[in-house]
Amino acid sequence: MPRFTEEQLNQMCRPASDTEETKLQNAEAILRKALSSSTIVQSSKYEIFGQGSYANNTNIRLNSDIDINVCYTDGFYYKIPEGKTANEYGLGNPTDYSFQAFKTNIEEMLVAYYGRSEVIRKNKCLTIKGNTNRIQIDVVPTWRYRRYDYANNRTYSEGVVLYGDDNQYKQVINYPKQxxxxxxxxxxxxxxxxxxxxxxxxxxxxxxxxxxxxxxxxxxxxxxxxxxxxxxxxxxxxxxxxxxxxxxxxxxxxxxxxxxxxxxxxxxxxxxxxxxxxxxxxxxxxxxxxxxxxxxxxxxxxxx
Structure with a gap:
């Protein structure tokens, strides 16, 4: 006989609550408010969206934190086929601004709004501590990333890229929207x-x-x-x-x-x-x- 009854499995398959979308929207709103209070990075140069189990509606814990991606959109990292050049894909000169600088700037903006004690810098994210009024939020700074898969056209798949603090040369590439x-x-x-x-x-x-x-x-x-x-x-x-x-x-x-x-x-x-x-x-x-x-x-x- 199976360990769990159908009734027990029906309980397991349900979302943690019926308010995941609301929690995600609230977390995004909280983050937008915090970042908009600073001009270190202009809001026109980044995009905010949910990712992870809340955004995918597969979370099972009521108290699990929410992952919010803050993606820099005024530049991008890219990968082109071996033997090809950036000019062949219409790619311009590299920017002086870097991923590491963006992550530090986002951290500064959050600290200015919440206070140093409420923001923890981690290897791949910035954590805003939860309290009685808000759920814990993991802010994931990223840059846009383009993967050019074809040698003879400029079609690309767009995702995001980040670098951990423990290895600033190793790219971590994901495609959260897809x-x-x-x-x-x-x-x-x-x-x-x-x-x-x-x-x-x-x-x-x-x-x-x-x-x-x-x-x-x-x-x-x-x-x-x-x-x-x-x-x-x-x-x-x-x-x-x-x-x-x-x-x-x-x-x-x-x-x-x-x-x-x-x-x-x-x-x-x-x-x-x-x-x-x-x-x-x-x-x-x-x-x-x-x-x-x-x-x-x-x-x-x-x-x-």
Whole structure:
């Protein structure tokens, strides 16, 4: 018999509350107000938008912090095909302003508004402490990033880039807007079951960790969302009119376990939700991590 009843799984698949969008809008409004009170960086030179589990509507904790991207839009970093030159893509001269300067300027603006004690500079973000009046906000300064994929035209994919304080030469590139768009599309095609399964995966991971049942720090919430994204849509809609979460868990976990076997090649082509970065290349998790975790999750859930 499965460990969790359908009623329990239905509880797990729900959002932390019905007010995620409101909380995100409020956090963005708070940040806009704080930054607009300073002219260190003019508001016309940056864009503010949500990212992470709140923006993607996959969060499971009421008290989880909110990630807000502050993206510098008056310049961009780029990557062009090997052997090509910037002039061939109409790219002008480099600016003297840098990512590090932008992050420091945003920090100065937040400190001027909230006070030094309320703003913590971290490796990849600036944290505004939460209190009784506001939720904790992780402000993520980024620059625009263009990836030119083709040698013979100027078409590019636009994302964001940042550099951690611990390594100011290593780029961290993401495509948060495409992540949101593709997540919504997958969820629609999957009869709204993709994001619900993502929340179940996250809740089960917490329970496994709390029970000290084969915990693995490489299995992150982001990875679980991307794995759920790579489960075929047909698995979600196998039965369009009734939804058995234990059946969906069986099919999805088996699919992920089976396609991360040592002789499989499928996993190597899986993408992040943005579909612009590979999921199983260049991350801290490995094929073996995912394969083993699916095995232990199956057993933990007592799926048979």
């Amino acid at each position: 992540h949101i768009t593709n997540g919504i599309s997958k969820n629609t095609d999957a009869l709204r079951r993709f994001k619900r399964l993502t929340r179940i995966f996250k809740n089960v991971r917490i329970r496994m960790d709390n029970d000290s049942y084969h915990p693995n720090e490489n299995i992150t919430s982001f990875l679980l969302e991307c794995l759920a994204f790579n489960v075929p849509t047909s698995t979600y809609v196998k039965n369009r009119y009734t939804c058995s979460w234990n059946d969906i868990l069986k099919d999805s976990i088996y699919y992920l376990w089976d396609n991360t076997k040592e002789d499989s090649t499928t996993y190597n082509e899986w993408g992040e939700v943005s579909e612009l970065l590979y999921l199983m290349r260049g991350h801290k998790w490995s094929r073996q991590d995912v394969h083993d975790y699916m095995y232990w999750m199956w057993n933990y859930l007592q799926l048979g």
